[in-house]
Amino acid sequence: MIINHKKIHRIRKELNLVRNHHYHPNPPRKRPKTHDITKPNLYWESDIKFVPTKYDGHIPILSIIDVFDKSIVGVYIGNSIKAKDFITTLRKVIEYRKVNSEKLIIRTDNGSKFKAKITSAFMKELNITHEFGYKNNPNSQAYIKSFHSSVQYEFVDSIEFDYIEDEYNYYVSYIYFYNNSTWFIKIFNT
Template sequence: MIQDEGFAYGYLKLTYCLRKNFNLIINKKKVFRLCKELQVLRPQRRIKTRHPRRLARNRVITGPNQLWETDLKYGYIAGENSFFFILSIIDVFDRSIVGYHIGLACEARDAAITLKNALLKRQLYEAEKKPAIRSDNGPQFISNLFEGTCVELSIEHERIPFKMPNKNAHIESFHAILEEECLSRYEFESYAEAYEIVDKFMRFYNKVRIHSGIKFFSPMECYQLLRENRLELKPVRV
């Protein structure tokens, strides 16, 4: 054993070192106890959170582009025995799907790109005041890349408490619609087929499908009427 080899080792590495260099039959629990008794136990590393978690707060939404909700949904491709991913962003007030990603994978960069595209679509990329974005605690949304993108764009990102999907009710409701009216109706043979059908449904939902929560207009009609001050909706409490 090299002198001072174990100086910076924690109890787990010391266990393997003692087994390897001295042929000792010893487990990590005993090494932990001995290190603790001898007061040579290395302190546990603290994982620093780069971006502090901001919990979703109660809001009263009075117009479009104040709060967007986002979440991920899975679809199944029977012909390829594989899953695909749908990430959607909904405007809580006018119910529009302002951005979505369909892919065989969905990583943090996909979520970040989808958010940027949604801002561009609504001509908000350079706007001083941008919508807040609310998500669950999925790996795409807690990543440094997505959080960093929100900071870069000056967007407030808030995450719902664990096991409280009701705080993300509008995107959950949309994904229930997506499942009932689209995904459950098809047995996809290929990813290309799944992409085409889901993409078509997204356009149908935004442009054609009427919604009782916005006075039986389609989301796109609702958004346009709101912009022209020709429609008044009740505030949405989330």
């Protein structure tokens, strides 16, 4: 006997074997656009890079880059990175650099740390414009991706790390070399 799938669905519905479908719309996201950056602290990009260690596994490094002068303004290194770690790092960088957060634009990828409700609430609280890059398109975050490419080539591929502490110490030196400045925001979580 051949029965149409629509008839089976109707019969299952009459017998209460079909659940009600709840539509969950995705909230609108601010998509990237081109910006004219004329001075520092107007437009930042952030992303996470995983660096392997011998005994502690792959350690995530959260980096924030200022697109105007290509300097790394904030870094978080820990065994894991959660939305609260991104918020804490961002808050410390804003306080240290005395940034007017209402003029700040931050572009990230679509990772769960960046799309979290507490991240969204934090951005609204400080009136920060939060943009999301396109999926599978590294050009929408070209500056931080380029920096991570440099990290891979100059830092990860040339040094083998045993523990997270080794990675942290080398990374502080690398950022100092990369920025050629004397400051670095130290946030370390083990």
